[in-house]
Amino acid sequence: MLLTPLMAAAQEDDRGRLVQLLEEALSDQAARQVRIDGFRGALSAQASLDRLTIADEEGVWLTLEDVTLDWNRRALFSRALEVTALTAGRLELARLPQTENGLPAAEAQPFSLPELPLSIRIDQTAIDRVEIGEPVFGQALTFSIIGAAELAGGEGNAELQLDRLDGPQGQFRLIGSFENQSRVAAIDLLFEEEARGLAATLLDIPGEPSVRLTVDGQGPLTAFAADFALETDATPRLIGGLQISQSEEGDQTVALDMSGDVTAIVLPEYREFFGPDISLVANVTQDASGILTADPMRLTAAAMNLEGRLVLNAERQPESFALTGAIDPAGQEEDRVVLPISGGDLSVATAALDIGYDRTAGNTWRGEFELRDLISGGFSASGTVLNLTGEITEAAQGLAAITAEVAATTTGLSHTDPDLATALGDSVALDTLIRWEDTRGLTLSDLRLTAGDMALEGEMTADLADAQLGLDYALQAEIGDLTRFAPLAGDGLAGAASLSVDGTAEALSGSFDTNLAGQTRDLRLTPDLPPQLFAGATDLTARLRRDETGVTLEDVSLTGQEVTLEGSGRLSSTESELLYRARLGISASSPPPFLAKSICAGA
Template structure:
């Protein structure tokens, strides 16, 4: 509402547009209306005017004015008319014959808007009172319909009114007539008729309010049940004999009645033309309990009274002989004498708040329920008895929601020194010492209790002499956790009540405020400030210092900057010429910042330097110092800031920002250039290791938003990217990201060390859902794992949609010649190495294990974006699988569907031809395939089948490509060792010679490649304690068998496929001494004695 009235007045009383040209032309709309709309509109205040005519004449009309914000129109004024005298303004008068409107619709309060950074003027503005016209005469005010929407008064329903009236004020006399009536479904009238004639000293007062149940006043006042309400204040007559009757009623019954009276009290001995003193009195009483909820009935009781009587003197000053306020629980009486100079020569106040039944009293004010057992007030001063004065308020057993106080006292005492002259008695000086003491404060909130303790206190001493500043000799507030102090002086109204002095704050243990702030606070702070500040003028001149010791907030990045010793020094000034920031600093063990500058409306300059010892303190995976130097300056009231900033960071990274920035920070024209080594990203992720240099050349032109950014970020050709998980090392030929508004155009080309290249091009959005449209090209790209495969890929992939989760990956890939090697391994029976628990591992060791994928981490239940899949992988032939005697060729097509979280492969690579070689036997492959599972882990399935005189044998290689397993089956069914014996030698296992056993071991080594299934079965069949089958790098195989002959005697025999053999004997003579001997088929022998001890 405070915005609507000035806007309406500004439109209907356009003083600035007085002119003698009274022609109503179309230019009113094109020039004046446009001017008003543009200049009165603002953020959240879009003003539109229709049908505006006659602004330059004595009668102006307007069909409609609307004010809207982002959600729509919230104020409408229709069919407004202003009939006024323009020339009267030249004489200092506002003369309006008629101001009227057919409808005023105030539907809701405007939405709160964020109008950006509201930069105050650097210059301070001296305080001044408004200058009003000499006289006002408004003949008629009319509004046929005024609608206040439900949100305006927060009543739950709209209110509709009509309004008529008039007003006149001139030469000390005036009259007002205002009639307001509800025109909706509720009853309500409000009338004000007031006039005063300065010459006759006659006052005519007639104020009345009548409304039915659920009325505006009773609802706003929260009267129980919103009863019908009436209020009258009526009186007429000269002020030497004036009485006003006052009555307040609900449901037709008086609740408060009484009179206010003024009477002349002439001195019979005074000359006839001497102005007489006037006596005044007030006597109001009634039962107020129906006006409050039943909870407050105990406070008021059935009768509440207010009486007052006194006399005022024509030369100034008055005596209040008697003042009394009484309810069931409250008794307050007092008197005072105030001289013509406005200062007291005596006062006396005493009062008690206490329930007659000794129960706590519920106080009828405040937003929360407050109760007190007893409160007493005593204040007294009498100049005839000396200069001393005193005042005390004592409260016992105070309680409100969640807070109790056992006792509290506000005490003050001092002196009032008067200086008498021949003509008057003037106040010389007043001195006061005061204090607030609290005992037994207890809060249900442990955080509040910890911060203030149970006995906070406030003490102070002040002094004031007439015509001099108000002195604060001392002021101190203490709690268990902190101490605040102030001393200085407050100057007069002409300085805007400027305070000059010193402020202090000491908090030795910030942890007392941890729970209250919600932060893990710790450490100690101390701060002082000295200088001056004027709250009305907005001027200040301050020197401030603050120190901190071992500060902590629980915010990791901030704590890393403020730990240890910290020091802040601020020196600033603001006056009518502008604002000055003298050299100011912030220093901690990690951070060193300094700034200075000066601001005026037409000029300004700011300088800033900062140094951070290590950026890793900010929680990023980078290390090294960071420095910043920045300067800003402008040379005109509307000119932008010329800005330049230079940053030097870790690894030789640099950035320079230069250009202009609007004073309200709404528009910018900035260039950002620099470079950074790609190796910095290696500290952020191990998914890809990079080497080289990146450069950027960006511009920001427009609002400070991503849509205003343009330019390029590129990698210098020759940069390296190594993706260890894919065995891929790339050399960058071209890598450019071109930013244009809210999207980036990507262009990437890199060659692979394994042959071929990879390209990428397209657009990526930089805001919202991050829309993407990329094409990735694989050009005979070589991929290999020395232990498993070697291949090349051709084809294109398309990534389109949203990177936040609605993208799809599609395309067609073709595999070139692909060689898959089934790894061979020793067949000892030791099994897998168990998991190793690393204790106290150095950071370098942990980082290496992490990059090698040996550290499993819990994702914490988080989810990443899921993309759709539609990729075809084709290889018509030339997928070769070799190793462990296998030699197979496969081909086919696989289509990968589903999503990255749920891969659904369709199709397989099927066997074209193949064989299995085993001890010179070539067994033909009958069937085979390579398929994909959900995790894109290829599954190998190959079946070789052959027949002997007595058996049909199948050898099945099946499992993950990196670790397939061999299974044997036969018809008729036999154990695995018997199947091999029959397949290789055509005889039972028991009939085999040692050499044949070695040959079978070689076959098993060829087939199994790892694991202990077959080996373990053969070992158990022969009753051996150890059976080890090994294959050398040259392809030779050997068999070693071992057996305990007794508990202390162990022997083993080794035979290779060339018939060479060796025997070893171990004899444990004692727990620490072992005798060893050996002999080979070459004639070599050996013997030794070994001493062993565990420690």
């Protein structure tokens, strides 16, 4: 009788040591932290655990629950994890694990599998039924998972298969392997679905056809080749290949070549843009010293041609870059082309792009963009021109600063709604200086946006640090004649207005602290109000703050010759409060019924 509690205590102590051994073996300090809870059956060939989590410095990113493990416990003492079967009731991948920040090393780093302190072999892993709700993908989805994996001595093999159990039949299968010593890799991927399947629905492929995607590659990373093909309704749409090679001098090259006819899998309004022959070609080489060259990079379609090149030195600083492109419906039935964006509502006659930089000629870069005869819904513009020029400042590694002087104009503005056309005016101009610094973030200075007698000026800075996007801004707007907005706001609108806004904000949380100062001159809102009400200058000042407690209004003041308003308040999801004091008075020369003065206050 006395031996029973002693044996139980010994088993519990043994279980604790095993859990600690597993957690320490699978963890990698802060980069990968493994925790196991509710581990049972430590002294048997079949074990189970309630929960296993893998975390990094940002927290847990993978969770396994209700896990059953059929394994060889004794193999752990030989630093091997041997699993006959691993099943789970729930698997959650909250996000991808974080990676280290900073520039990559200039030297080429060969790929290799991690050398873990223990070997891993999983003969079978399975989840009999995985259910995905309709809100996730737009349709309910149920599938099974089965797989196997092995990682030992720098060699890895993996097999994974998903079979859909409901709706249109579908399958995903992946077989892959890699060996560190021989550097040989292999991949065999198959994805296929019947008509009206998940992929065709999510991608909005016309007719929701059957889909089949294959990727098949094998070879050492010094001479690796993979072919891929996309079919719908058993007809090839895209085919191509990826090649990875290494020269005797140590230069590593990745080459991609893809082409096909995608007209059947894009919306009908986009088919003239893509045409029957779309092509993507890219060639990237990194030599033994770390210099990276991407040349050529080319994307062509029936109405578009985009071509570029890029050279980075070993410190990841640009030696040169160039990007040219054109959109031209030449050869098409129409004299303009619908762009594959904005739901088919955007079309242009032509577009041209030219950006370039050459370090040997100095640190100045330049760019030009031109757009002709743009139509988007009821809006149209006969011409848009954007000119860019700036400087690139290098640091010891990477870049210290980049500037861009921006000058843009849009002319021939119009709208099918005459009221909107009047409000828009016929031209817009933008000038500003953009500066990025590695120590300060992004700054917009000398900002000036004009449209007729409307003008916006100011500056703004943005800095992303500590998971926050901080903004500092000081903007001033001026409208010389409000009557251009009268058809939209009311026939009585007239006068002039100005407004200045300055403060700080945190864009990700939506918090801000803003000061407002505005003035109207001889403002008229409607014909029903006497012109004396806002005659002359009427001034507005206020401070608005938003934080985790809600929105706060402070020092609200509206002052004119015949109207005065002072107030403050606080708004939140649980309670709100508004305090104000107002005075309205009209001079004796005003017609009835505006003969009396009134004072009111409230809360």
